[in-house]
Amino acid sequence: MTDQPLEPEFPLKPAQKKGVSKAAFRRLPHYHQIVSAYEGLGRRYISSKELSQILDINETLVRKDMADLEIRGRQNQGYAIEVMKRAIEDYLGLQDSTDALIIGAGHLGKALALYHGFEQYGLRIAGILDNDPGKIGSYVGPHEVLSVFRLASTIERKKIKLIVLTVPRPSAQEVTDIAVGAGVRAIWNFTPTELRVPEQVRVRNEQIIAGFMTLSYFLKNLNVPEEIPEAAE
Amino acid sequence: MTDQPLEPEFPLKPAQKKGVSKAAFRRLPHYHQIVSAYEGLGRRYISSKELSQILDINETLVRKDMADLEIRGRQNQGYAIEVMKRAIEDYLGLQDSTDALIIGAGHLGKALALYHGFEQYGLRIAGILDNDPGKIGSYVGPHEVLSVFRLASTIERKKIKLIVLTVPRPSAQEVTDIAVGAGVRAIWNFTPTELRVPEQVRVRNEQIIAGFMTLSYFLKNLNVPEEIPEAAE
């Protein structure tokens, strides 16, 4: 019952009946990505076997996940791509959009602000803030960089529930406290810091370097034959 | 035995005896981050209780993980921070450096190329390439942007084993094939694509949007009281 997250992740409510397990929840973005790509190719159906081969997971596991999401397949053709895509989007709430503020107009903050591709998932960048007077007033794409002093007021005025943190580590907790005080409920944290937040607030730590660490481990053990690598996300 | 990865992840060889489980492997970067921060504060020891509270996981789990890594604690004080940090770095091979090439000098590629902080983990950016004639020859920090036509030769000449992919989706597979052909063994993929690679090559999919999805799910279910959220990485 008292389960504990390293990262915010999944199930908050049982989908309908049983719900989606944490492990399955993590696979959702991958399924979504694949069916999006297949849809772009004009495909209508995809089988659990295909999905399992692309993701390098067990075939039954895919079917279990679909069952948990209440996505039914057709016996001889597989799962309808449109249905699957839609079901995942519904489940994750990607249909209606979410406004987010990016805090920190450094390289990463700008890159995220300029990324075209969030929109299709319902993520709308509502603004970008920084504390550097040299940046304030400049533009990042269509967004004027605002002073971080306007953080609380902007959150309140726009009813922002999500912030994207790309500030230097030393400011991370401070910015978080202000944002949380102003009503933010979720933090997408690209800072290498474990933030302290009240329990009604969700933090997702991106910790980019973690990805490198897994590859480093692999590269440093190339010549160790013993075990065959495995994986997960 | 036949386990299957969504992401490249862990254990390739049993640490010494038993090894680190996949689940534990995923926690390593978090432990490392925390002890690094504590070290910066001048702390010498950290207890499993503190670690468990920061990461919001079970206390015993932390001790099990330490045991798997063969990190021994001191009865009344906890684990020695220096020892723990070093052990994790050794395990992951972060001591000796890894040269990487960034392919794609867009916003994200540049942000990664300019990020100071990889060095401390042994990740060295050896160059950045793009296919846009308008970018080739320009500089990103100290790196001159090279033509992607020089990908294979650069990999061979510098004996590059890792590439960082930040190209647009349509070019991802093509670039991958060239890099793999030239001897690359690991791909850090920031492209929303499931790459096809021979089995001796490891891919880590970053799929940034996945992080947003977990938060979207949380935000869209704020008013559903039933279950208390949980998490994972």
Added chain:
DNA sequence: CCTCGAAAGAGAATATTTTCACAAACAAGA
């Protein structure tokens, strides 16, 4: 309309991961 093969679906069996419960060690203070 029959047969065959390609899937999905579902229950049981495994495997993995997490948590519990408790023992042992040790530091600090009485």
Added chain:
DNA sequence: TCTTGTTTGTGAAAATATTCTCTTTCGAGG
């Protein structure tokens, strides 16, 4: 020196997640 509280270490139990096995469905071809 004794006692107490803190904290590691570990085997067993519980919870989760994955895989196996087998059944059912259905489409296509004959």
